[in-house]
Amino acid sequence: MEVLQTLKRDNIQIAAASRTGEVTGANQLLDLFKVDAYFCQKEIYPGSKVTHFARIKQGTGFQYSEMIFFDDEHRNIVDVGKLGVHCIHVANGMTLKLLMDGLEKYARSQNTQS
Template sequence: MARLPELAVFHLDYTLWPFWVDTHVDPPFHKSRDGTVRDRRSHPVRLYPEVPQVLERLRGLEVPVAAASRTGEIEGANQLLELFDLVKYFVHREIYPGSKVTHFERLQQKTRIFFSQMIFFDDEKRNIIDVNKLGVTCIHVQNGMSLQTLTEGLEVFAKAQAGP
């Protein structure tokens, strides 16, 4: 079995869901009678389709999961994680404005996991560049998180662990 990360970290906006929680939707959120998550204006809010399977796969591999998001809409992001029933997957959540480096430094302090044993999935190149400097394996997510992106990311992580 290839080496697995000790922590998988996900950005939220345009990584787990197809919008910016602080600008494209209108908190607070609620679950309608049909089970659909909706914003204040009753517009439906959705995850990328394979996100639950991605998180379930990591759970099956016994890889803990954390969130790192620089949004100013802290309450709304946490509310969505709860309404989508994703909280059960996340051992830590660093959701607040500011540098991703701060998010990762706090995750490292809380978990005692070396940066080199973490994998990070994010749609924003600037975050990938910043976090990569810490020694974290960073995967640029395009068109939302998917099982294929997870598999490719875990392969990149395993190759990085194997060395040259």
Template sequence: MILPALIVFDLDFTLWDCGGTWCDCLSPPFRMQHGRLVDRGGRQVRLYSDVMQVLDFCDKRQIVTAVASRTEQPSWARELLQLLEATHRFAYSEIYPSSKLKHFESLRTTTEVEYDRMLFFDDEMRNIHEVSGLGVTSIFVEDGLTQSVFDDGLQRFSKQHA
């Protein structure tokens, strides 16, 4: 199987669920309460159940990972990643309100990985269409990242590069 040089993940509704909303709609402060990460209103923020397994796969195969999020509250997203003990899992982070095209341009420049060697997971079709136009293999995540969606993405990437 041919593996990507860089795998990029969106945050909201791709890697995590923030109580059914986007992270920039939460209400800080964030805190751990009875083993759960919650905002001031008690909305739970949690990684989808297969996310750590997916990140372990990437680590074992030395695939570089990044996050790209268009959130209006970048500091909140970074804090949530830290509280979920996931920050160290991503070598690169593009978290700011802008087009995913800008995020990927920055990632390509910083990592020196060409677009056709990247794999991207996101829950918004507009982002999938935009980033696909760059030559990035882009996978739509309908209901949170699962092992099955991830495996399908790897297969699609590999077939495109065979």
């Protein structure tokens, strides 16, 4: 919850992208754990993460290069990375340290492109 609270405090918009056939159950869990309100957009359904991100891009107006993606599946990191999204592999669960390191790495990459 600390990660979500930090993002909200810093006015960083987040979206959920989940490839699951249990759409209703996934949404119920987000509600049950009281995290649903943290997401500006949710793309929760079977299919490709590329499709999820295309819809997030369309719904938010953010370009792929303005997005950061944290995921525990390497294949998703590869697929979404090809779009130009800054991807970070989460091998052992999301932590505040991983979030902060990812945001700092993203900021450095943006500064070198300017």
